[in-house]
Amino acid sequence: MNMRRTARNAVGIVAVAAVALALAGCARGGTDNGGGGGSAAPTSPGVTDTTLTIGITTPLSGATAGPGTCTVAGVTAYFGAKNADGGVKFGDGKTRKIEIKALDDGYDPQKAKANYDQLKDSVFLMGMGLGTPTNRAWREAATADKVPQVLVETGDPIFSDQSQSPWQLGFVPTYLNEGEAFGKLLAASGSDHKVAVLSQNDDYGKGYVEGFKKGIEGASNITIVKELTYEATDTSVDGQLTEMAATKADVFFNAMSITPLVISALQKAQQLNWKPSWFLPSNTSSPGAILTPGKASAFPGVYSVAFSASASSPAFADDADMKAFLSNLKTYANYPDVPAFPHCIWSYMSGAVLDQVFQKMTTPTRDEFMKELRTISDFQAPLMLPDTAVDTTVDGQPAVSSVVVQKYNGKGYDTVSSFG
Structure with a gap:
């Protein structure tokens, strides 16, 4: 936009x-x-x-x-x-x-x-x-x-x-709902994965990371090789990307809320020739506003979660x-x-x-x-989306707590049940 x-x-x-x-x-x-x-x-x-x-x-x-x-x-x-x-x-x-x-x-x-x-x-x-x-x-x-x-x-x-x-x-x-969905999808893959984590240094980022770790709990096939943070006021995360690229992690869990930083992170990773699969929060995974300018199609997979239809999706x-x-x-x-x-x-x-x-x-x-x-x-x-609904009756949960995992297809997202 x-x-x-x-x-x-x-x-x-x-x-x-x-x-x-x-x-x-x-x-x-x-x-x-x-x-x-x-x-x-x-x-x-x-x-x-x-x-x-x-x-x-x-x-x-x-x-x-x-x-x-x-x-x-x-x-x-x-x-x-x-x-x-x-x-x-x-x-x-x-x-x-x-x-x-x-x-x-x-x-x-x-x-x-x-x-x-x-x-x-x-x-x-x-x-x-x-x-x-x-x-x-x-x-x-x-x-x-x-x-x-x-x-x-x-x-x-x-x-x-x-x-x-x-x-x-x-x-x-909640951030935990989303992060856990990512973790469970990755853990269920059955194959070994090395994960690099970059998160916003506040409750937003901490919630996503906590949920992700809960989702992979007990999964021997998942190893977190690097965890770094950034501040919401930062104008660049190039230093963090450089450190993470050196780990050669094949999965990047990127709990970021600032739109320009997500775009620059996608671009910087490509400059470093580091092309892992990405997990992005629902609020910073827009195909038109973020993934297209970030040239996200260069990566083997960009995953997010959703509960609503996408206005920009041809579907x-x-x-x-x-x-x-x-x-x-x-x-x-x-x-x-x-x-x-x-x-x-x-x-x-x-x-x-x-x-x-x-x-x-x-x-x-x-x-x-x-x-x-x-x-x-x-x-x-x-x-x-199917399999999601509004339910305000459960204490401790927001109005919407159910999500589906989706994979970027170059234009929009396809709902997936497995990683890869």
Whole structure:
């Protein structure tokens, strides 16, 4: 995806969201508590008899602007279409339009916390935003304030642990879920493999490595020959790649979240004539945005995991849900391109999950929302892959915990059951 265009799309989304919020404010008739038109029913901030407002803090600028913009675009597209059809009918019998207010945090935890402070009293819930450090920055505050922080796009397991995070819920599989899937696939190959590991030096990277090691536990055919880390603020990992190439490992487990670094790592490995099979996290494995510019076809295999269809894959070009998604993305989120990142689809799915919850809510309160959020089971959101589903009923697991392993085919991914 063109970053300049991505940034422009981000501005467009925020502008549309701000206008929508202003219009929603007019509809409230100047009420201070969001109660809406003198209704006697109990309410929480950010909801009236006719509207409900969602807040998002996410990177709309900087190195993660591509996927960050998608976290806003997808849910905006979903509810834009619902609003055009009249809105969402809630469990209390009222039909409400859903408004989005998004702020840019640039993947900076301090900005994310400031955004939360700015939004918390004017929105009903917050969520969908990208990033482990940025979401962690305001998790404790949201818990103390009893503000839902839900369907966030981080695999950090703390967001799905109800004892630690009673007002939170992650959406995407945990880092451990993904890492373990890779490890099990490799261990089941039966052949000997040497693995080099490069991970982000934070909970993101540590979670992937922990899951991978759990997946290969007891497998005598797998040897980790080198483990290195990098900082999320680094601009190059060339030194780490050089060290790893010297090991001649035939598998590279690369737990990286920064798009430009993944591309440069792919390119550097080829310059070093080191061509192992790669394992990449789901959020940095985009065929169009990462693998094509990184010339990933030069490697014997690039593997990732997924639970959603890929917008850029020819296999889904004629899918009815995909066509509706792309149309809604262009019409309601001002996002004209086929998204190169899966986050657009993930947040679109999150919109569908929220829709299910809203339909169950008999009172428009945050407490009722969190209660009903925990009741979604075996829900097939639009664009989910076979053998995956949304299940919010399991403590310690995010809304989606099931994944399938896929192998890059030069254009998209094919689901595989074995390594090689």
